[in-house]
Amino acid sequence: MRETRNRLLSNKTGASTNLLKIIEERRTQIEKSNEKIDSNDLLTKFLTANEKISDDDIRATIMDLLLGGTLTTVNTLSAIVYYLGHNPKVQKRMVQELDDVLGSDRDSSITIDQVTRLEYTDAIFKEASRLFPTIPVNVRTNAEPNEIAGYKFPAKTQFLIDVERIHRSPDYWTDPDTFNPDRWLNKSDTKMYSSYYQFGGGARECPGKKMALAEVKTLIALLYRNYDIELVDKVSPFNYKYDLIKMVQGLEIKIKPRN
Numbered sequence: 001m002r003e004t005r006n007r008l009l010s011n012k013t014g015a016s017t018n019l020l021k022i023i024e025e026r027r028t029q030i031e032k033s034n035e036k037i038d039s040n041d042l043l044t045k046f047l048t049a050n051e052k053i054s055d056d057d058i059r060a061t062i063m064d065l066l067l068g069g070t071l072t073t074v075n076t077l078s079a080i081v082y083y084l085g086h087n088p089k090v091q092k093r094m095v096q097e098l099d100d101v102l103g104s105d106r107d108s109s110i111t112i113d114q115v116t117r118l119e120y121t122d123a124i125f126k127e128a129s130r131l132f133p134t135i136p137v138n139v140r141t142n143a144e145p146n147e148i149a150g151y152k153f154p155a156k157t158q159f160l161i162d163v164e165r166i167h168r169s170p171d172y173w174t175d176p177d178t179f180n181p182d183r184w185l186n187k188s189d190t191k192m193y194s195s196y197y198q199f200g201g202g203a204r205e206c207p208g209k210k211m212a213l214a215e216v217k218t219l220i221a222l223l224y225r226n227y228d229i230e231l232v233d234k235v236s237p238f239n240y241k242y243d244l245i246k247m248v249q250g251l252e253i254k255i256k257p258r259n
């Protein structure tokens with residue numbers, strides 16, 4: 001853990017320096033430009049905001065988005081491909097939903113309204129990330145001393161929340177080890193919903209939650225509406241490493257255009 005932390009911190013310094021350079025370059029470009037800047041990218045939005053934001057705040061925000069929003073989504077996407085590969089009936093039903101909601105023109109762009117209507121695909125996202133939470137442990141520190149279940153904890157104790165265990169506990173889930181997206185279609189099961197902790201919770205809950213769902217569902221739709229996808233190896237266990245985030249170590253697939 002300490003080794004990983006040190007490696008990440010040393011990479012972070014390099015990435016921060018590069019980001020500051022990019023911010024400076026873009027600022028100069030904007031200042032020198034005689035035309036009205038109407039670019040929609042995030043950096044330009046920050047630099048042209050009415051309220052001045054310091055370069056370091058811009059850097060920190062972009063860094064948060066890059067670190068928080070890439071490995072999490074890409075590994076969740078891999079988990080979905082893995083579970084669909086093992087559950088061809090679920091895959092078939094999902095592809096049917098994609099055809100129903102997105103229509104027969106497989107080259108058409110996908111709108112956010114359509115993505116919202118992909119309810120079964122949404123259930124697949126939740127179910128795959130329940131069984132394979134890319135962030136399986138969440139951390140909290142208490143500001144004041146606490147007593148929980150008869151145990152006394154001084155202030156600044158670090159608590160590790162075992163998300164993976166909660167996600168597979170028979171106290172909250174029926175057949176916890178079974179991949180069953182249908183369980184998510186019963187929206188009234190509040191006990192189950194409040195035991196899904198993939199995006200954390202409370203004041204520090206992942207601010208990218210909706211974006212992650214939209215992003216991954218769109219990627220799934222783009223892939224599966226156009227291609228038949230199968231796993232090459234349906235026998236070996238899912239190959240991943242846990243290094244702060246669960247990182248899939250390669251997932252071979254057979255991919256061919258759909259008829």
Ligand code: HEM
Pocket residue numbers: 064065066068069070072073076134135138139197198199200201202203204205206207208209211212
């Ligand atoms: C499947 C994808 C994602 C997963 C599983 C995920 C998961 C998480 C988790 C567990 C936390 C900690 C929450 C807590 O402590 O309660 C978090 C925080 C955060 N996430 Fe995500 N995330 C995902 C996608 C994204 C995306 C797409 C973005 C932004 C583009 C993002 C930005 C952030 C940021 C900035 C934080 C820190 C929030 C804070 O400390 O207040 N995440 N995420």
